[in-house]
Amino acid sequence: MLSLSMIVRDEAERIDACLNSVKGIVDEMVLLDTGSTDNTVALAEAAGARVARMDWPGDFAPARNAALEHVKGDWVLVLDADERLRAEAIPAIRALMAQPDVLVINLLRHELGAAMAPYSNVSRLFRRDPRIRWSRPYHSMIDDSVTEILQQEPHWRVANCAEPALLHDGYRPELLNQSDKAERLRRSMEQWLEDQPDDPYACTKLGALEVSSGNHERGVNLLRKGLGQLPDGAGRTAERYELLLNLGIALAPEDADAAESYYRQALDLALDVRLSLGARLNLAALLMQANQLDEAIQLTTTACQRAPEVALAWYNLGLMERRRGDLAASLRAYERSLELNPDHAESHQNFAVARLMGGDIDGARASFRAAIDKLRQQNRAKEAGALQAQVSGIVKLDGSAQ
Helix, strand or coil: CEEEEEEECCCCCCHHHHHHHHCCCCCEEEEEECCCCCCHHHHHHHCCCEEEECCCCCCHHHHHHHHHCCCCCCEEEECCCCEEECHHHHHHHHHHHCCCCEEEEEEEEEECCCCCCCEEEEEEEEECCCCCCCECCCCCECHHHHHHHHHHCCCCEEEEEEEEEEEECCCCHHHHHCCCHHHHHHHHHHHHHHHCCCCHHHHHHHHHHHHHCCCHHHHHHHHHHHHHHCCCCHHHHHHHHHHHHHHHHHHCCCCHHHHHHHHHHHHCCCCCCCCCHHHHHHHHHHHHHCCCHHHHHHHHHHHHHHCCCCHHHHHHHHHHHHHHCCHHHHHHHHHHHHHHCCCCHHHHHHHHHHHHHCCCHHHHHHHHHHHHHHHHHCCCHHHHHHHHHHHHCCECCCCCEC
16 A cells, blocks of 8 residues: 655645646555645645644654654655656556565656756655654655664665656746745754754755855855765765765856866766766756867767756757757757747747758747747746847848848
């Protein structure tokens, strides 16, 4: 028996999509509501979920642990309301659950809209065991308790589901800007760092947040501190990768050589191509800026082959092929990018430029119009106006070429 376990609050806009995505695999759906004021509870119950209630305890780990008390299954799948389970992953998940020595199944999560790290590996599916508990603030995880179990009972193992299993909307920039996620993360990590000043986990999370918030020097110092405090060993590979990736991102604008070194160190780690996609794509972009197109295209082509569902990889390949002068390859890459993400204004714009270069005036006009429309729909009116003014000197958007 497989139980879905969730904690929710004011998720009426997303709860149906999440619950509908798991109906083909779970035997029960159990939600713990922490104070919704909208109709989240009514929608969940209408979808067949059982809903318990508690006041928000101030952090995610205690809430997730409380939610586990209400499930009955032999296995537990933990989701957030901004996640959906891909039906394509269900056969692989069932096969792993059937293996008697598997304790935890790591699920590949596609971070929709998160350009820097399109994939993450999350421990969200596990056998129900009272010793498995959530810990650490904000980005809570079960890893600490699972490590203790594996040390005591080494016959268990942690398995990885190779098929991308989850779609996550929570890191889209427009959604982050509408929420207090960043501030909640900051508060949690500042407290964690005060209590454990040398903890690599806190240094990683807070350092990356500081860099993205403009506090560059402190962010880089925290990331370097975290890397220095991280013990050697394969068990910390994911944390090491995240530190190296974020250091590369932080240093790329001011020290391309250092950023390249960090990206290459990240790619040297024993990680699946999808999990190291951020370092691969960022290194390729850095090499493109240095006009090292052959290696940039090689890296990006591998990304497209191994993770063909990632629109950003195809978009970047389009940029690189156009710079190299292979217009046909560039057009194919842009087309694939737009099939995957039709709302990406920059793909429409660069597709238009490539079509114009190839003599397709009508196609270029249509793509420029699409780019301008997408920018306006995304409340980027200033960019839309600038693009329209720029294009009007080249192509009449409502007529023939000038």
